[in-house]
Amino acid sequence: MARNVLGKHLALVGFMGAGKSTLGPRLAERLGRAFSSVDAVVEERFGTSIAELFETRGETAFRELEETAARDVLSRRPPAVVELGGGALGSTGTRDALAEHAFTLRLDVEPDEAWQRVADSGRPLARDREAFLALYDERAPLYDHAADASARDLKGALLAAAAIRFGSHADTGGDAVVADARAADAHRIAASELVDSKTLAEAERLWDALRIDRSSTLVAVGGGTTTDLVGFVAATYMRGIDWIAVPSTLVGQVDASIGGKVGIDTPQGKNLVGAFHWPVATVIDTSLLETLPEEERRNGLAEVVKTGLLAGESYWELDTEEMVRSCAAFKAAVCLRDPYEAGDRAQLNLGHTFGHALEAASGYTISHGHAVALGLLAALRLSGLEDDARVVQNVLEPAPVAVDRDRAWAALQRDKKALAGRTRLVLLERPGEPHVTSEVEPERVRAALDTLIA
Ligand SMILES: NC(=O)c1ccc[n+]([C@@H]2O[C@H](COP(=O)([O-])OP(=O)(O)OC[C@H]3O[C@@H](n4cnc5c(N)ncnc54)[C@H](O)[C@@H]3O)[C@@H](O)[C@H]2O)c1
């Protein structure tokens, strides 16, 4: 069974009328992949429509052509989003090819809704309602069996593709639980080990204390500190064991537990030692957030606003569940598109170049969320988006910070994202359209930084 879509085709399966052909291309675009439809491949090969092939050759012959096309498409590289026809899973050959090459996502639809969508479509198997509903029941177990996950919409599909699911922290499974001390206390979580910092000493303690072997699955319940640390322990122990992230902070649920980056802080700096090691699952339980201190909620809200600006949607106005779902799906898509941070993922640094400089200049006494909120203001102003800057000001209300201006400027220039002496910044053409640039004159960057300092 494929855990997520990394290195695999994303195969969309499901009944006629589930919306595969509408969702497929949108999903492909979000994952930065090509889209291909097995039906379309067959039609192209034979220069005629599926309905026509059904009529002239009969269903059995059509299924053979379909299987050949499916196996062919699924054996190609690079991984794409592949839509399979509603009946394709009847073939063992196709099911084997899916198991070998794909993360198979079942797109769910209620039978009546499916019928309404396809009743007048002229599809060969959608001419009679009773027969259509009987076929639905007949095929349902095939989809169940072949699918690695299921979804109903684009966000659901992106979350599933990254192995993120919403559910209770209590039904996670796994062999050993490492939890944040406060989260464990507040939610009566039975943990093998409690942690509250991501240092090498903590990693060493866990390597030693946990009764784990190569086949164990570690569970991390906590904020980014815990998931980064436990993910790092999992990445390194016996050269990598499975782990499950159960984020308990807003930062964790919308950001830190998604995308596979794990690591520890060292005396030389934050997150300098780490790895890419995707959790086999991320389980998001928003009820864990009920005990989160206000300051931590605000840290998370800054990342929510950042994500909303990148997506071009006001995610911060949504209720908690939908807000987390939207942000998590957005980050999942960016990270699946760029799993090892070779390009696209840079956009996630919106506001962070300024934010990191302010944090460093304060000697890490100001909160990350406060620093990022200010950083977003600077990025929006440099983008010429004054109205959006006002929105951020109203939502996050970040007060300017009292830090040394020269120290902040020096920190900003040292930022690890600097290229050939010029600071690389993420700016927005407009909300929803980020771009990375090294073209902004240093004087303007410094002026924008200065406006954030009291
Ligand atoms: N890997 C990534 O992609 C990524 C992305 C963003 C941030 N991070 C990392 O995440 C870390 C910050 O994570 P964070 O903001 O989640 O902070 P955190 O994990 O340090 O938790 C913040 C505070 O909240 C407490 N807490 C956690 N869950 C709680 C709960 N449910 N109820 C009450 N209190 C709770 C913790 O004990 C702690 O005091 C940083 O180290 C950062 O580098 C990693």
Ligand SMILES: [Zn+2]
């Ligand atoms: Zn951040």
